[in-house]
Amino acid sequence: MTTDFTATKALFDLPAGVIYLDGNSLGPLPRAVAPRVEAAIRAEWGAMLITAWNKAGWMDLPERLGNRIGRLIGAEPGTVTLGDTLSIKVFQALDAALQLRPERRVILSDSGNFPTDLYMAQGLTGLLGQGYELRVVAPEDVEAAIDETVAVTMLTEVDYRTGRKHDMAALTAKAHAAGALAFWDLAHSAGAVPVDLAGAGADFAAGCTYKYLNSGPGGPAFIYVAPRHAGQVRPVLSGWLGHDAPFAFEPGYRPAPGAARMRVGTPPVLQLAALEAALDVWDGVSMAEIRARSIALTSRFIAAVEANCPDLTLVTPRDPQARGSQVSFAHAQGYAIMQALIARGVIGDFRAPDILRFGVTPLYIGEAEIDRAADILTEVMATRAWDRPEFHARAKVT
Amino acid sequence: MTTDFTATKALFDLPAGVIYLDGNSLGPLPRAVAPRVEAAIRAEWGAMLITAWNKAGWMDLPERLGNRIGRLIGAEPGTVTLGDTLSIKVFQALDAALQLRPERRVILSDSGNFPTDLYMAQGLTGLLGQGYELRVVAPEDVEAAIDETVAVTMLTEVDYRTGRKHDMAALTAKAHAAGALAFWDLAHSAGAVPVDLAGAGADFAAGCTYKYLNSGPGGPAFIYVAPRHAGQVRPVLSGWLGHDAPFAFEPGYRPAPGAARMRVGTPPVLQLAALEAALDVWDGVSMAEIRARSIALTSRFIAAVEANCPDLTLVTPRDPQARGSQVSFAHAQGYAIMQALIARGVIGDFRAPDILRFGVTPLYIGEAEIDRAADILTEVMATRAWDRPEFHARAKVT
Numbered sequence: 081m082t083t084d085f086t087a088t089k090a091l092f093d094l095p096a097g098v099i100y101l102d103g104n105s106l107g108p109l110p111r112a113v114a115p116r117v118e119a120a121i122r123a124e125w126g127a128m129l130i131t132a133w134n135k136a137g138w139m140d141l142p143e144r145l146g147n148r149i150g151r152l153i154g155a156e157p158g159t160v161t162l163g164d165t166l167s168i169k170v171f172q173a174l175d176a177a178l179q180l181r182p183e184r185r186v187i188l189s190d191s192g193n194f195p196t197d198l199y200m201a202q203g204l205t206g207l208l209g210q211g212y213e214l215r216v217v218a219p220e221d222v223e224a225a226i227d228e229t230v231a232v233t234m235l236t237e238v239d240y241r242t243g244r245k246h247d248m249a250a251l252t253a254k255a256h257a258a259g260a261l262a263f264w265d266l267a268h269s270a271g272a273v274p275v276d277l278a279g280a281g282a283d284f285a286a287g288c289t290y291k292y293l294n295s296g297p298g299g300p301a302f303i304y305v306a307p308r309h310a311g312q313v314r315p316v317l318s319g320w321l322g323h324d325a326p327f328a329f330e331p332g333y334r335p336a337p338g339a340a341r342m343r344v345g346t347p348p349v350l351q352l353a354a355l356e357a358a359l360d361v362w363d364g365v366s367m368a369e370i371r372a373r374s375i376a377l378t379s380r381f382i383a384a385v386e387a388n389c390p391d392l393t394l395v396t397p398r399d400p401q402a403r404g405s406q407v408s409f410a411h412a413q414g415y416a417i418m419q420a421l422i423a424r425g426v427i428g429d430f431r432a433p434d435i436l437r438f439g440v441t442p443l444y445i446g447e448a449e450i451d452r453a454a455d456i457l458t459e460v461m462a463t464r465a466w467d468r469p470e471f472h473a474r475a476k477v478t
Numbered sequence: 479m480t481t482d483f484t485a486t487k488a489l490f491d492l493p494a495g496v497i498y499l500d501g502n503s504l505g506p507l508p509r510a511v512a513p514r515v516e517a518a519i520r521a522e523w524g525a526m527l528i529t530a531w532n533k534a535g536w537m538d539l540p541e542r543l544g545n546r547i548g549r550l551i552g553a554e555p556g557t558v559t560l561g562d563t564l565s566i567k568v569f570q571a572l573d574a575a576l577q578l579r580p581e582r583r584v585i586l587s588d589s590g591n592f593p594t595d596l597y598m599a600q601g602l603t604g605l606l607g608q609g610y611e612l613r614v615v616a617p618e619d620v621e622a623a624i625d626e627t628v629a630v631t632m633l634t635e636v637d638y639r640t641g642r643k644h645d646m647a648a649l650t651a652k653a654h655a656a657g658a659l660a661f662w663d664l665a666h667s668a669g670a671v672p673v674d675l676a677g678a679g680a681d682f683a684a685g686c687t688y689k690y691l692n693s694g695p696g697g698p699a700f701i702y703v704a705p706r707h708a709g710q711v712r713p714v715l716s717g718w719l720g721h722d723a724p725f726a727f728e729p730g731y732r733p734a735p736g737a738a739r740m741r742v743g744t745p746p747v748l749q750l751a752a753l754e755a756a757l758d759v760w761d762g763v764s765m766a767e768i769r770a771r772s773i774a775l776t777s778r779f780i781a782a783v784e785a786n787c788p789d790l791t792l793v794t795p796r797d798p799q800a801r802g803s804q805v806s807f808a809h810a811q812g813y814a815i816m817q818a819l820i821a822r823g824v825i826g827d828f829r830a831p832d833i834l835r836f837g838v839t840p841l842y843i844g845e846a847e848i849d850r851a852a853d854i855l856t857e858v859m860a861t862r863a864w865d866r867p868e869f870h871a872r873a874k875v876t
Binding site (some may be wrong): 093095098100102105106108109113114117118121122125126127129130131132133134138139140163164165166167168171175191194195196198199200202203204206207208216288290296297298299300301314315316317318319320321323326327328329330331332333344345346347348349350351352354422427429431432475476477478 | 565569592
């Protein structure tokens with residue numbers, strides 16, 4: 081297939097005058113979303129009422145959309161389900177992995193992981209006691225730290241701050257060689273870079289849909305369970321919709337077959353409707369072509385900024401194979417610089433303590449946007465336009 | 479205040495020819511929802527993009543709407559937050575309660591509780607091991623079963639099948655007298671009957687918003703934490719948005735003050751927008767007046783059905799003070815009878831093994847609907863209209 085990037089850009093409703101380089105935080109609005117959600121509200125909920133669970137197929141949405149996401153991340157059919165938030169899915173995956181390695185006590189992660197992954201692991205190990213431990217090493221030390229004490233590695237493939245990309249296949253193989261399991265957080269991977277979960281032999285994975293998959297604020301998370309494990313795991317978050325027969329209302333929990341047992345409660349139908357429309361954007365899109373264009377665009381941005389903004393320090397790997405689909409620069413005044421950019425219509429984001437982060441999403445970003453963003457950043461830096469009091473006032477959400 | 483029930487009915491978009499007696503499963507569509515969600519999609523997500531987290535106030539939605547629900551359930555300001563599903567909130571509340579009673583091992587519940595509550599308790603006790611136990615007794619035996627071994631009672635105030643209502647104040651007092659804590663599931667209470675969590679001294683509560691609060695399919699759950707406990711609990715589902723400083727991205731979890739620590743991941747903004755519009759219905763509504771009218775309507779329905787349908791057995795308490803806002807009858811052919819009713823525009827639901835369940839929601843149900851529903855049920859029973867093959871074919875969701 082040959083992806084038509086002019087066509088994909090036309091599928092988004094982007095505000096005039098804005099160059100949006102924050103799709104790695106919240107993807108922009110696909111045009112198909114509002115009508116699809118309105119139909120879910122009026123024609124399904126409003127007109128069918130309770131019968132929509134069957135008539136409109138609400139109950140199967142998590143598996144149906146899970147399979148569509150599965151295509152983008154190399155997952156076998158029936159191995160991905162949707163619901164809850166990524167934090168919850170991390171908890172489920174870690175618990176499942178620890179069940180499969182009952183004689184081991186260590187969850188191994190790295191200090192570049194997104195904090196909620198670390199927090200959820202802390203919550204789980206704290207509850208388990210008995211020597212369970214979250215062990216955190218520097219990203220570059222992960223490989224050497226995988227040993228026979230590790231039950232499961234918990235790694236986010238693409239670092240949310242630096243954009244550094246782990247080698248999923250190599251680290252999964254290393255984990256398996258040590259008798260450990262591999263859990264991958266795909267928050268900055270799904271829709272951003274080609275992922276081959278089955279090919280890499282990943283055991284568990286999870287991710288969010290509101291970044292590169294553009295499902296909107298608070299869109300549901302997904303979880304992947306390798307087929308060889310799905311029947312072995314008894315979910316700790318054993319909700320009724322992960323039961324084999326939810327409407328039999330049995331007093332005891334019996335997990336559903338496969339990954340569907342990772343469902344917990346009632347699925348968020350309106351958010352799923354938004355996701356369903358957002359996934360239409362991916363029809364006819366090749367992840368290999370997305371990747372090639374992402375590398376071209378991130379390289380172009382790095383070159384322009386490094387040529388014109390000597391005060392900014394590149395923190396994203398220069399080797400394109402070693403990074404995801406974002407570019408990050410460090411600067412002590414990063415927060416104010418980002419506010420000055422946003423005031424000029426270039427929307428990226430800031431990550432404490434000093435990171436300017438720019439997501440590059442070929443679905444709707446091309447050479448023209450990259451060049452213009454680099455020009456505006458150059459102007460902000462050259463004129464110290466960021467050095468104004470209003471750009472230093474911190475908002476609640478940064 | 480004097481509630482105007484003609485005015486509240488006009489706030490809903492009800493299909494013509496339908497008498498909807500299933501608001502206890504999925505509330506119908508408030509007219510304000512579709513425009514509010516469309517605004518959240520187009521004017522907030524679409525136009526403001528990532529900046530809507532601050533500009534549109536998305537980040538505080540769970541607490542803002544939690545306070546509005548708090549008014550309906552007798553919760554102090556700042557004690558209710560929203561997110562996730564009721565199953566997850568049950569898990570959080572139970573874990574918190576067990577932390578507060580470290581020397582005890584028993585979660586006490588009853589066999590009429592909704593299965594997901596029992597399943598989540600099974601998941602938690604299974605994970606904890608060390609003698610932790612879910613003890614399930616018959617609903618009428620709960621009071622006698624509260625003893626010094628019980629850490630926390632887990633009771634759904636209104637039974638989802640029978641409509642039987644526990645005495646929250648009395649059972650909470652009994653739990654406290656035995657040194658136990660009381661967790662209340664308000665799934666069939668919030669918006670259905672007056673609840674006074676603070677007055678009853680409840681320790682924790684949780685509920686869903688898609689039943690009597692009409693937030694739509696998969697609407698977020700709520701959780702209540704009594705102010706005396708909020709600072710004492712370290713959430714096991716320690717997600718980043720329950721952290722004291724989520725955007726500081728600290729490596730270690732530090733809980734936010736108060737009930738907000740029970741937040742986990744990114745809030746479902748579109749479902750919250752629907753809930754926000756749905757809560758407008760409650761402005762100017764008195765729960766005492768809702769209750770008085772609910773009792774009048776359920777009593778009227780019981781009288782009509784018992785007078786005309788001798789084959790149906792009332793399973794809801796005859797004493798109005800001992801029931802919630804639903805009426806249930808048992809019949810061995812309950813499933814087929816309900817399908818025949820739905821085919822005639824009377825929508826209730828069926829709960830295995832033999833329960834016909836009718837939710838009575840005074841916001842949009844009046845005497846005329848009750849009388850018409852009773853007439854149609856009488857006709858279905860008298861003519862055995864349910865005895866057709868198509869009414870016996872079970873749907874996935876019953």
